[in-house]
Amino acid sequence: MAGVFFGLMIGLELKHYIADYFLQPGWMLAGKGNFFHAGGYVHAGIHAGLSLLVLLLVGTPIGLSLALVAAEFALHYGLDYAKIHYSSGVHVENRPRRFWVLHGVDQVAHQLTYVAMIFVVVKAQGLV
Numbered sequence: 726m727a728g729v730f731f732g733l734m735i736g737l738e739l740k741h742y743i744a745d746y747f748l749q750p751g752w753m754l755a756g757k758g759n760f761f762h763a764g765g766y767v768h769a770g771i772h773a774g775l776s777l778l779v780l781l782l783v784g785t786p787i788g789l790s791l792a793l794v795a796a797e798f799a800l801h802y803g804l805d806y807a808k809i810h811y812s813s814g815v816h817v818e819n820r821p822r823r824f825w826v827l828h829g830v831d832q833v834a835h836q837l838t839y840v841a842m843i844f845v846v847v848k849a850q851g852l853v
Contacts, residue, residue, distance in 0.1 A: 726847060726852035726853070728783075729783050729784070729846065729847060729850065729852060730843060730847060730852070732779075732782070732783040733779065733780070733783055733839075733842070733843045733846060734839070734843060736779035736782065736783065737776060737779055737839040737842065737843070738839070740772070740775035740776060740778075740779055741772070741835060741836075741839070743775065744768070744771045744772045744775055748771050749768055749771075752764055753765070753767055753768045757805045757806060757808075757809050758806060758809030758810060758813075760806075765802055765805055765806060766802065768801075768802075768805065769797075769798045769799075769801040769802040769805065770798060772797060772798070772801050773794040773795070773797050773798040773801070774794075776793070776794050776797055776842070777790055777791070777794045780793060780794070780842075780846065783846075784850075785846050785849075785850075786849075789845070789846065789849055793842050793845060793846070797838060797842065800838055801835065801838070804831060804834050804835060804838075805831070808827065808830075808831045811827065812824070812827040815827060
């Protein structure tokens with residue numbers, strides 16, 4: 726159990742960092758608040774694709790992996806879309822405290838998604 730748990734935890738944390746901070750160019754950022762722009766969908770797809778890789782590497786069954794990444798895709802897109810709208814006009818230069826609080830809310834919501842994914846995997850595999 727510890728191997729699966731820590732493999733998922735470390736894998737999902739690293740993939741989140743990579744997808745959010747290295748694989749997110751300006752056009753993706755610009756499109757996150759618009760249902761008709763590909764940016765938010767591609768960004769959520771990168772997260773889902775990398776999560777699929779992590780899930781499969783720790784031995785999660787393919788059906789469960791696909792269900793989890795479909796849910797993550799929808800949730801990730803929704804969280805990012807919401808963040809764009811509830812933080813409109815808040816920039817690090819003009820409202821630094823509010824910016825970082827809202828950034829933290831977004832990031833903890835994504836982290837709780839990973840907690841739920843890990844729980845589902847370890848529960849499904851009878852590890853808890």
